[in-house]
Amino acid sequence: MVGWLLARLVRSLAWTWRADASPWPVDGPCVVAFLHGDLLPMVGLHRDRGLVVVASRSKDGALVAAALGGLGYGVVRGSSSSGGADALRAAERALREGRSPAFAVDGPRGPAGVVKPGAEALARRVGVPIVYGVADAPGIRLRSWDRFRVPWPFARVRVRYGVWRPGEGTLEEAIRRIGERA
Numbered sequence: 001m002v003g004w005l006l007a008r009l010v011r012s013l014a015w016t017w018r019a020d021a022s023p024w025p026v027d028g029p030c031v032v033a034f035l036h037g038d039l040l041p042m043v044g045l046h047r048d049r050g051l052v053v054v055a056s057r058s059k060d061g062a063l064v065a066a067a068l069g070g071l072g073y074g075v076v077r078g079s080s081s082s083g084g085a086d087a088l089r090a091a092e093r094a095l096r097e098g099r100s101p102a103f104a105v106d107g108p109r110g111p112a113g114v115v116k117p118g119a120e121a122l123a124r125r126v127g128v129p130i131v132y133g134v135a136d137a138p139g140i141r142l143r144s145w146d147r148f149r150v151p152w153p154f155a156r157v158r159v160r161y162g163v164w165r166p167g168e169g170t171l172e173e174a175i176r177r178i179g180e181r182a
Helices: 002-016 036-045 059-070 084-096 118-126 171-181
Strands: 018-021 031-034 052-055 074-077 101-104 130-136 139-141 149-151 156-164
Touching: 002 036, 002 059, 031 036, 031 118, 036 101, 036 130, 036 149, 036 156, 052 059, 052 084, 059 074, 074 084, 084 101, 084 118, 101 118, 118 130, 130 171, 156 171
Parallel strands: 018 156, 031 101, 031 130, 052 074, 052 101
Antiparallel strands: 130 156, 139 149
């Protein structure tokens, strides 16, 4: 029930935002990456992409998974600290079926902005690019480990995308560069 309510709240809030996003940079399936702090604006604005989101097996992850399901996302449970191998196999299966898995790449416990290797490993193994996104909007930044962003209602939410391919440095460097330009 709480997940359903959260999904409705996110959907209502996202409906008020004015999205200012760069064009989606690839055709076809890819791995999608974002930082935990940008979770709310990213899931609020990408409900129509048919993404499969990886959510942790924690209690918080269960709540997030329920809300994501209510927003129409496919959900795979697992993280670098619990069930990571199962989550990567499910994400690989989604890619081979033509769907794109999405990861909050700096989690599940941080530190914020430090990218874990799962998304890069998956992209290398399957041979697809990573589309990474960074969101910026006026609103509240929580004092949590991830500095979770909650954009104000009716805010302009700016999203910038980049594409990472194996051999182009690290994903963390790429996300940091685009974040500086956002």
